[in-house]
Amino acid sequence: MSRFREYLNTPEAERFQRRGQLFSKLFSFACAAATITCVLLLLVLVGAVLWQGFARVDWQFVTGLNEGSKWDKTGIFVELMGSLWLIGLTAIIAVPLGVGAALYLEEYAPPSRWRTIIQVNIANLAGVPSIVYGILGLALFVRFMMMGRSVIAGALTLSLVVLPIVILAAQEALRAVPGSIRQASYALGATRWQTTWHQVLPAALPGIMTGVILAISRALGEAAPLVAVGGVGYASAAPQGLLDVFSAMPLRIFFWAQLPNEEAHELAAAAIIVLLAVLVLMNVGAVWVRYRSSKKIKW
């Protein structure tokens, strides 16, 4: 009989095994508990908001103008439009820039010390608090470039906030495209541009879309940088052009939440519900785009 078999027959081995089984069970319980905690917290959060604000969400609320302290008449149309302007412009600015930067870093730039430095910096920038970008936006766009407290200054600032997210997500997606596909394309006499455009980008598109949606969701929810560049909590009209004054949903929510009146808190909750609805709609859109593109690329 081998030494190992001998060991297995000792009581010590049995104890060890029992302990192992117990630990394994405990560990799986702990993980399940962590999951349940997260889900519960989220449910409580959403539940509380719905409880507080659902009664106030109606068509009048979504399409109405700001009526100050006439709680029953006021609406968030101006802020909703402001937010849509902001995320639309942010997407137009940040997505091509971010995807382009990711393409350069992944497909073109030769590995060098510079690339490593840039890479590390982008990763760090993703973690910089957004108020810092707000201050930068105030100095650069609002003052130096003299855009004033405009929706374009806000969108440019938000673009700064989300660019690292877009770049990192796009890089991740590009890196996941198998090298064998690039090789096959080059071996057939495709140029780098053709390989990137016809093979790499379509294959990476679903991953890139995920990053874009994450980034836009982030932009939709940001308040701090907008406060810094002069987004107002109380605008009388939705922006008509790039240089118009703007407000945004998070600013309005912040404004209401500060007030002592119970009605204002309910309105804040109602605005959060609208914000969440916009987020869900955007995610549905992303899922649809992913579905379409994954049908086109036939994995």
Next chain:
Amino acid sequence: MVTPTTQPQSPRPAKMSDSENTDFQSSVRSSSEHTLRTADEMRDAAIKVSVSSLNFWYGDHQALFDISLDIPECCVTALIGPSGCGKSTFLRCINRMNDMVESARVDGEILIDGQDIRASRVDVVNLRKRVGMVFQKSNPFPKSIFENVAYGPRVAGVRSQAVLLEIVEKSLRQAALWEEVCDRLDESALRLSGGQQQRLCIARALATDPDVLLMDEPASALDPTSTSRIEDLIFELKERYTIAIVTHNMQQAARVSDQTAFFYEGELVEAGPTNTLFTNPTKQKTEDYITGRFG
């Protein structure tokens, strides 16, 4: 069910599983037609690719030492040798795929039809259209079967759907895949079986009508049935194309190639007509390798 096809030069009868039987029979060519080139034919054949004093480095590591080898036109040249001996590196020099490897350095002369492919005026994109390549692991694009084969002509600027269709059909026929896929060209290439995928990759490489076809262990990941189909295919293709094939499988080299080159640790130990090299090698190292004493 199983009709044994006698292959004169094959030491191994083609094995097949029941499920793939009918599939196999429908496309198998009568193998008895296959003949290796005689020594005289080889001597008379024009030299398609001529490599002289080729050295290759990955950074500080030298992978190829002073390789000189002529690859005759419309013949199959097998490159054999143990793993890491440089045969794949050599193959990838011929279509300059090594250009993309960081820190790679080449020195020496590679002529195709007498033209130096390393000259600065040679456009590597055009070179790769003339020198097709099939990889070890089949790597179809995640697109339809049609789009896979049409890709080479498309990136060369062919727009007409009719022309593309003609090219796709011809290439798939050459790769003995047309019958199996002609009614589902729009299906994803990744739905094909492993052997079909590899033949699709061959069809894709043929679509740009190359002069030279490089194959890097094209059958090493395939089952015996698919392997023998690829080998049959190589026999047919060599009537039109000059083929260089890397293989780990000595029997395969003996079956399909007219000329064999034995690489060892980055050096070309011996090259010659396959029959001569396998029956009467001049170097001890070659004999040791082909008799299985190492490698």
